[in-house]
Amino acid sequence: MTTAVANANDFYELSPQLRRPARTIKLYIFLGWIAETTFLFFGMFMFPQLHAPWINRLIWTQIMCGIGMGAAVGALAYVAASGFKQGSRAALIITGLVAGTAYVVCGTVCYWVDALPGMDYWGSHENPALFLLKGDGGGFGLGLIGSWLLNTEKGVSLLNKIPFLR
Amino acid sequence: MSAAIVRVSVALGACAALVNLLVWHQPIMEMANGHVWAVKVLFAIWFVLGWGVATGALTGLALSSMWLRSSGRLSAAVAFVVGLFLTFTVCLVLHRFLTDEKFMHDAVSGQRPDEVTSSSSIRGMDMDMHPGMDMDMPSAHTQAIGFNRVMALTPNFIAVALSVIYAFGGKRRRMRLSKPCRC
Numbered sequence: 001m002t003t004a005v006a007n008a009n010d011f012y013e014l015s016p017q018l019r020r021p022a023r024t025i026k027l028y029i030f031l032g033w034i035a036e037t038t039f040l041f042f043g044m045f046m047f048p049q050l051h052a053p054w055i056n057r058l059i060w061t062q063i064m065c066g067i068g069m070g071a072a073v074g075a076l077a078y079v080a081a082s083g084f085k086q087g088s089r090a091a092l093i094i095t096g097l098v099a100g101t102a103y104v105v106c107g108t109v110c111y112w113v114d115a116l117p118g119m120d121y122w123g124s125h126e127n128p129a130l131f132l133l134k135g136d137g138g139g140f141g142l143g144l145i146g147s148w149l150l151n152t153e154k155g156v157s158l159l160n161k162i163p164f165l166r
Numbered sequence: 167m168s169a170a171i172v173r174v175s176v177a178l179g180a181c182a183a184l185v186n187l188l189v190w191h192q193p194i195m196e197m198a199n200g201h202v203w204a205v206k207v208l209f210a211i212w213f214v215l216g217w218g219v220a221t222g223a224l225t226g227l228a229l230s231s232m233w234l235r236s237s238g239r240l241s242a243a244v245a246f247v248v249g250l251f252l253t254f255t256v257c258l259v260l261h262r263f264l265t266d267e268k269f270m271h272d273a274v275s276g277q278r279p280d281e282v283t284s285s286s287s288i289r290g291m292d293m294d295m296h297p298g299m300d301m302d303m304p305s306a307h308t309q310a311i312g313f314n315r316v317m318a319l320t321p322n323f324i325a326v327a328l329s330v331i332y333a334f335g336g337k338r339r340r341m342r343l344s345k346p347c348r349c
Binding site: 018019020021023025026036042044055056057059060061063064067069072073074075076078079082102105106108109113114118119120121 | 169259260272275
């Protein structure tokens, strides 16, 4: 639903329902990007011996893992929960589960790549439990946090304070 | 309408990824070859997520933003260019990861490529550490070279073009222009 404002020429004030798909995707891109950047720097601090070149790793973690996977997770979460009213219990559960599961798939592939011989970029050989905790546990948690932000009053009021997520 | 644009873009993007996965199955799945089927399934899902769903979502985001501003031909052209740029950026990074061994090493390896004695070391050494791997697994990226960049991006180009036609096509444009004013 779109509501036209005083000058009905081209500017439209958007209803929350109309903003929902873009908001869901943008939120998960934002969360994914923050998580990936944190993991990158945390990994460099925890396992400094495993970090050699910079630029290609930065391209990979920011574009593919942060923006790409965030967009994919946001789209899946939106498509799965779009049949339910935003803010409903069903939307809250389905958005969280789908987004969390998608991040877990991503984190598991990441763990498997890291565990390959000759790889080991984030310490899956040194500390596999920590890797799984940040990848799968953190990923699922991220899905739940995104769902909470999108489907609860407190969460939405928090999102409204962030200009590009309004 | 905004929701429909996103849904259609995501569906078309996923179809493009599935087409690529079918046509270029061998080079794309090269990395997972020789592993248990669960790893292959996860890797295939990851590829479809990255190559298709992510690019479709980004295209849908660009198209719906432009569509909400204006439904003119200029907006359609700008949306097409932006959608294509976002799609190609993600696809080219993923393509490079699957085909360029140096990039893959820099991106996800703790060692510099020159520290690794040979390309086969990625999958060749310490095989006993990974019981899920077959001993006859081919060396890295030997077949990935056949994964042609232009051909691989063609389904995504078509997906973006179809998404733009869906969003800015005649019927949708008339729909947007005839929106009732709720002043």
